Amino acid sequence: MSQPLFEIRDLRLSFADxxxxxxxxxxxxxxxxxxxxxxxxxxxxxxxxxxxxxGKSTLGRAMVRLLEVASGEIRFDGQDITHLGETDMRPLRKxxxxxxxxxxxxLNPRHTVAAIIAGPLRLHGFDQIRERVDLALSQVGLPLxxxxxxxxxxxxxxxxxxxxxxxxxxxxxxxxxxEVVSGLDVSSQAQVLxxxxxxxxxxxxxxxxxxHDLSVIRRLCQTTLVxxxxxxxxxxxTEALFDAPQAQYxxxxxxxxxxxxxxxxxxx
Amino acid sequence: MxxxxxxxxxxxxxxxxxxRDVSLQVEVxxxxxxxxxxxxxxxxxxKAILGTLPEAIRITGGSIHLDxxxxxxxxxxxxxxxxxxxxALIPQDPLTALNPARRVGPQITNRLVDxxxxxxxxxxxxxxxxxxxxxxxxPExxxxxxxxxxxxxxxxxxxIASAFAAxxxxxxxxxxxxxxxxxxxxxxxxxxxxxxxxxxxxxxxVTHDLxxxxxxxxxxxxxxxxxxxxxxxxxEFFQSPAHVYSAALLAATPKYTDPDGSLMSVPEAVTxxxxxxxxxxxxxxxx
Numbered sequence: 001m002s003q004p005l006f007e008i009r010d011l012r013l014s015f016a017d018x019x020x021x022x023x024x025x026x027x028x029x030x031x032x033x034x035x036x037x038x039x040x041x042x043x044x045x046x047x048x049x050x051x052x053x054x055g056k057s058t059l060g061r062a063m064v065r066l067l068e069v070a071s072g073e074i075r076f077d078g079q080d081i082t083h084l085g086e087t088d089m090r091p092l093r094k095x096x097x098x099x100x101x102x103x104x105x106x107l108n109p110r111h112t113v114a115a116i117i118a119g120p121l122r123l124h125g126f127d128q129i130r131e132r133v134d135l136a137l138s139q140v141g142l143p144l145x146x147x148x149x150x151x152x153x154x155x156x157x158x159x160x161x162x163x164x165x166x167x168x169x170x171x172x173x174x175x176x177x178x179e180v181v182s183g184l185d186v187s188s189q190a191q192v193l194x195x196x197x198x199x200x201x202x203x204x205x206x207x208x209x210x211x212h213d214l215s216v217i218r219r220l221c222q223t224t225l226v227x228x229x230x231x232x233x234x235x236x237x238t239e240a241l242f243d244a245p246q247a248q249y250x251x252x253x254x255x256x257x258x259x260x261x262x263x264x265x266x267x268x
Numbered sequence: 269m270x271x272x273x274x275x276x277x278x279x280x281x282x283x284x285x286x287x288r289d290v291s292l293q294v295e296v297x298x299x300x301x302x303x304x305x306x307x308x309x310x311x312x313x314x315k316a317i318l319g320t321l322p323e324a325i326r327i328t329g330g331s332i333h334l335d336x337x338x339x340x341x342x343x344x345x346x347x348x349x350x351x352x353x354x355x356a357l358i359p360q361d362p363l364t365a366l367n368p369a370r371r372v373g374p375q376i377t378n379r380l381v382d383x384x385x386x387x388x389x390x391x392x393x394x395x396x397x398x399x400x401x402x403x404x405x406x407p408e409x410x411x412x413x414x415x416x417x418x419x420x421x422x423x424x425x426x427x428i429a430s431a432f433a434a435x436x437x438x439x440x441x442x443x444x445x446x447x448x449x450x451x452x453x454x455x456x457x458x459x460x461x462x463x464x465x466x467x468x469x470x471x472x473x474v475t476h477d478l479x480x481x482x483x484x485x486x487x488x489x490x491x492x493x494x495x496x497x498x499x500x501x502x503x504e505f506f507q508s509p510a511h512v513y514s515a516a517l518l519a520a521t522p523k524y525t526d527p528d529g530s531l532m533s534v535p536e537a538v539t540x541x542x543x544x545x546x547x548x549x550x551x552x553x554x555x
Contacts, residue, residue, distance in 0.1 A: 019417075051449035052420065156306070185305035185476060186520045190533035212449060215522035242524060256450040258457075258479035260521045262506045266483045267458045 003078055004039035005174060005206050006063065011036040011072035013062055032058045033069070034230040040174075040223075045200055045207045047221035047238065049214060049253070055230040056210050060176050063208070064096050065089055077173070094124040097167035101179035104159060107151040107166075113137075114147040117166045124170055136165040139202075140195060157188030161195065168199060176208040181216060193220050214257055218242055226250050269336070271296045271470050272438055277316065277330035279494075286312055286325055288495040288549060294438065299464060299471040301481040301488040301502070305517070309494035310474045314440040317472070319351050335437065352383035356431040358441040358460070362423035366415040372423075373411025376430040384434055391433075398429035402459055421452040425459065432463055439464070442474045457484055478521045482506055490514050493546045513542045 014029040021027035032055045040046050050056040061067040063074060065081060074082045076092060084092075097120070100106040107116050117133045126132060134144055140161040151159055160180060167175050177196065181189040197220060200207050211217055217224055217238065224241045226234040226249065233247040245251045258266070270293035279287040287309050294300050304310045315321045317332060319339065332339045335354055339347050359365040366375055373395065380391035392411075399407035402425040415423060424444060431439050441460065445453040461484055464471050473485055481488055481502060488505055490498040490513070498511040509515040516534040 051451060186517065186522070187305065187534035187539075190520050190522075194533070213522075214450075215524040218524040219522055252451055254524070256454040257524060258450075258454070258477070258483045259523055259525060260478040260482050260506065260518060261523075262482050262503055267454070267461050 002042060005042045005077060006040035007073075007075040008039070008063065009037050009073040011059070011062060011074070012070045013058060013067065014070060032230050033062065035072070036227075036230070036232055038225060038232060038235055040206060040208065042206055043200075043204060044223050045209060045221045047217035047224040048208060048210045048227060049212065049217055049224060050227035051212065051253075053229075054227045056227045057178055059227065060178055060208060060210050064098060064176050066098075094120065094170040095173045097170065097172040097175050099160075099163045099167050099175060099177045099180050101182060104151060107159060107162060109151050111150075112147065113142075113149050113151075113154075113162050116151075116162060117169050120166060120170050126170065132169055136169040139168060139199065140165045155188070156184050157191055160184065160188070160192050164192070164195065164199070168203065171203070172205070174206045174208065176210070178210045179212070182211065182213065189216070196220065214253060226253070270294060270333075271335055272317065272472070273333040274313070274317075275331050275333075277313070277332060278328045279312065279316065279321070279325050280328055281324050281326075285550065286494050287316070288493070288546065289330070290494070290496055292489045292496065292499060294470045294472055296437070297468045297470055298487060299461075299473060299485045301485040302472055302474045302491065303476065303478065303481060303488055304491035305476055307493070308491040310491050311442055312494070313491075314357070314442050314472065314474050318355060318357055318440055319347055349383070352379075353434065354436055355438040355440065356434065356436040358428055358431045358439060358444045360443040361447050362420065362427050363415060365427060366423065368415050371412050371414055372418070372426055376426065376433065379430065380434055394433055395429065398433050399426065402426075402429045402463070404429070420448055421456065424448065424456050428456070428459060428463060432467060432469070435467065436469060438470045438472065440472045440474065443476070445480065446477070453480075460484070478518060490517075492542050495546050495549060497542065513538055
């Protein structure tokens with residue numbers, strides 16, 4: 001097997017719990033990640049699932065170096081990036097992109113769609129920015145007329161497409177998508193998922209897909225990682241995980257999903 | 269007789285129709301879902317019933333009868349009192365529904381004191397009783413807590429207790445579990461169902477989630493663009509949805525048990541045909 005794109009070893013991270021700070025001395029620490037290890041293979045679509053407070057968003061942000069870990073190791077494409085400074089990270093940033101949950105708060109409201117997509121391109125010194133912006137727009141299925149629109153003029157699904165266009169414009173190897181469809185209606189949700197699926201195969205992307213929604217993960221991901229209280233409770237191919245969940249927590253999660261079909265007694 | 273009856277309710281913002289000739293009924297003790305995607309007008313109907321529509325929205329026709337009385341024909345003060353006594357809301361996001369700077373106890377009791385004229389002691393005793401009923405341990409301590417000190421599930425339990433406190437006959441629940449984890453969601457749905465059954469309350473459950481509808485509700489109204497497309501029982505809907513849009517929406521809802529189903533979205537042909545239906549309706553009833 002070729003070298004994994006990401007190799008994560010024993011990641012640990014804690015935050016100060018200021019709500020319980022004693023009168024004297026330091027606040028106690030809350031352990032958010034308690035030794036997380038896994039690999040992401042090239043071309044994989046890995047779902048990272050868990051409840052609120054499971055540490056799934058923290059894990060994602062730590063992997064792409066938006067958060068500093070207390071200990072452990074993160075290797076990207078064979079290189080140890082755990083403690084790289086921002087200058088050394090810079091060339092890697094165009095290869096590692098993120099799409100966030102709420103496109104309205106992650107897109108600058110005063111910038112046009114074209115300026116938003118051009119942002120990372122300028123930052124990383126790309127040429128032919130106009131052409132690249134147009135290419136990204138067409139890849140996410142938005143008409144070029146959208147160049148001059150502002151985020152507030154777009155629907156939720158369209159804004160999320162702009163977020164995706166910005167992420168793919170630098171032709172990254174890896175995209176981390178954090179709850180990107182949870183605020184959308186089922187029809188825009190399906191469109192955004194279809195788009196991600198197509199981009200993964202067209203661009204040879206590797207995708208980390210953080211979500212609380214197992215039904216969405218089942219449709220999109222090849223591998224699924226279940227996180228609970230900062231620990232991996234299960235990591236398997238999506239098929240195996242859904243067909244024969246091993247961890248009790250995974251089974252609890254599956255049991256709690258209300259499938260759209262009548263089943264008397266489900267609530268009892 | 270229906271406890272809640274909307275007939276031909278229409279509303280608009282400026283010239284833009286928000287609700288189009290909406291009729292629906294909720295019987296005593298019935299659990300009805302109000303289903304639609306964003307912009308369908310489902311929350312607006314809830315707000316119209318509870319008299320909390322934003323000022324910019326003008327009701328242009330129709331009636332809302334609550335327990336036999338037409339809310340739209342009453343003086344504002346009288347209407348507020350009737351709604352306060354007979355109906356209540358379980359909101360979507362308990363964190364924004366609660367004032368972060370104030371302890372939760374007074375926020376719940378105030379409603380009983382201000383709207384229903386209860387004495388504070390009496391209101392407090394009632395709320396503690398209700399917190400106990402929604403399985404909140406140490407209710408006296410929780411009443412002194414600030415909203416941020418409680419988990420999302422706990423906050424939602426408090427708002428459920430608050431909604432049931434004045435013994436309303438109708439509760440409007442507006443996406444009350446959307447912000448919660450699935451495991452907590454199941455507990456909260458069970459709690460709402462148990463409370464509803466124990467108190468015999470009618471429930472209008474506003475949601476976009478067909479999964480939740482199938483588990484909790486008996487009947488449902490499907491909306492699109494402020495217009496009722498289908499009014500049916502939950503059993504019939506999930507067996508054979510009558511409207512082409514309903515069928516498309518059901519097919520677009522992801523199911524983890526159906527991995528081979530492609531990622532479908534509501535086909536454009538369907539939304540176009542629904543929009544044509546709505547345009548034809550607007551044309552027939554100008555204004």
